[in-house]
Amino acid sequence: MSKELHVVFGTGPLGRSVMRELLRRGQKVRMVNRSGRMGDLPAGVEVVAVDVYDPTQSRVAADGAAVIYNCVAPAYSGAAWETDLPRMWKNILEAAKETGARLVIGDNLYMYDQAAGPIREDRPMNATTRKGRARAKAVEAMLQAHREGRVRVTFGRGANFFGPYATDQSILGSRVFPALLRGQAVLQIGNIDLPHTLTYIEDFGKALVTLGEHEEAFGKVWHVPNPPTQTRREVLELAARLAGKPLRIRTLGGLALRVVSRFMPVLQEMQEMLYQFERPYVVDSSKFATAFGDLHTPMEEALRRTLEWYRRHPLPSTLKTARESA
Template sequence: MGKHVVVGSGQVGTHLATKLLTRGHDVTVVTRSGGGPDGTHRVTADVADQRRLTEAAEGADVLYNCVSPKYHRWLTDWPPLAASFLAAAEATGAGLVMLGNLYAYGPVNGPMTEDLPLASTTPKSRLRGAMWEQALAAHQAGRIRATEVRASDFFGPGASDQSYLGARFVKPLRAGKPVPLLWPADMPHSWTYLPDVAEALIVAGTDERAWGRPWHVPTNPPLTFREVAERMADIIGRPMPGVRELPWPLIRAAGLFTPLLGELRHVRYQFASPFVVDSSAFESTFGVAPTSMDEALRATVDAF
């Protein structure tokens, strides 16, 4: 068993560290607060401090970037963090596994595959694309081993308060009330189950075939918000109470006072048209399939 260093103990990092522990690995969790699951070695550090992160990663086989700055702070927070990860990976020889997303592709026509250009024109999404390009350049130069595992919107046990299919989705269904939506109710959208994200990160960090390219987390066929609500209502055993779309002008107005809501204009394209992940490359290469949607939705409902 190897030494694995997980940086971040949020919705993904916690799942990842727990899974690694159950497989007998030596797991270190690095956070600013010093948190992490029981059984892990917990290190308190400012991850942007290259010396501290390098110290934590000494002797590690794999270094996982599961950090998640607030979206409205990406432009200030990500550059020093990304530089710290690259420096620590190069200094220690640990393989760098980056948790990524789909923003860097920008709007697309058709399912997203890993060979699409990183064509987004928005500053935050371009930054995420540049982070991968810098890691890939270091990999190709032989300075580090790197891969990126990209996921769509998270859902499942342990999801953050910002999860579109989390508490604010499940609780109204349980109460028999319509689910309030920020986005159109009937647009197909890919949803990625948190335990599948953690599993994909482990595969990427322990299989030599993963290095040097990005991968999409195994993800089920897309569902609309309405379809998810119908399935969850059936699991709960209540009649489907319906969904309620909030007017976009109202959301834009609220964004003037709430930074997170103000950022939604940059990702609206992901919900105003089909947003579909093709994860067949990962599934066929590593023989890993996504958790069935029915099982994943039941676990999500039970979690709340």
């Protein structure tokens, strides 16, 4: 039986995890990014250079695809999400329409309102933040295209993720694991003693590939499987035990975050999302588990793999992970 071609737009942490899962399942993979280059590239994987803002280039990159995965990540800013995100998503959608490919979109949870209680897929997309409103608008455009029969689309939504290549834009990324392995203080924001669901990036990729294999997944939104929710302090304590290092945590509240963010643009953009870290943030992924199985990796194993990746990549800030994805 011949292999299907799977085209992954974006070679950041999520795109890479999708790639690895596709290879484990024996599929043919084409990766798409701006440069046409990709570090740590497995044998047999094609990488093509594409300006995703160009609809023709996007269409050519998707030629022959059975499934397209939208894992692109514009710059982490409200302005970019209002202007760049819709253009990127529209061109990838049009590529799926022209090729007849199924479209799987890797998504986050920013579009939901801030009501208390577990976050389920039926929660209203009534975000009050700039990035959340932009995300909700882009999502609705994609779902409308599905309803109109122009394309088959499904969404896999993850919480704040961590794992291999999830460095600069992860709350458990380059400001945590390198410092922990050096015995230095790790940086966190908000209240670390509240329940906070985290997504392991490898589970995220596995879930997107699973959605792409099931016709019944399309036209719907799914929360990807996550390890059981813990507090971030509990997660960090487990990571420290696995690393064999003492744990020291430096936390930033709202005022401190505003001061430090003057020198760290990513933290500046995090200010409007601080609500996620100052109240319980629990994601319900039972809908996915019921339909396709609970694919989550236990937290201890996920942290063990993450620590091993950071040991092999001692200077992750030099890796082109966040911006490589666009």
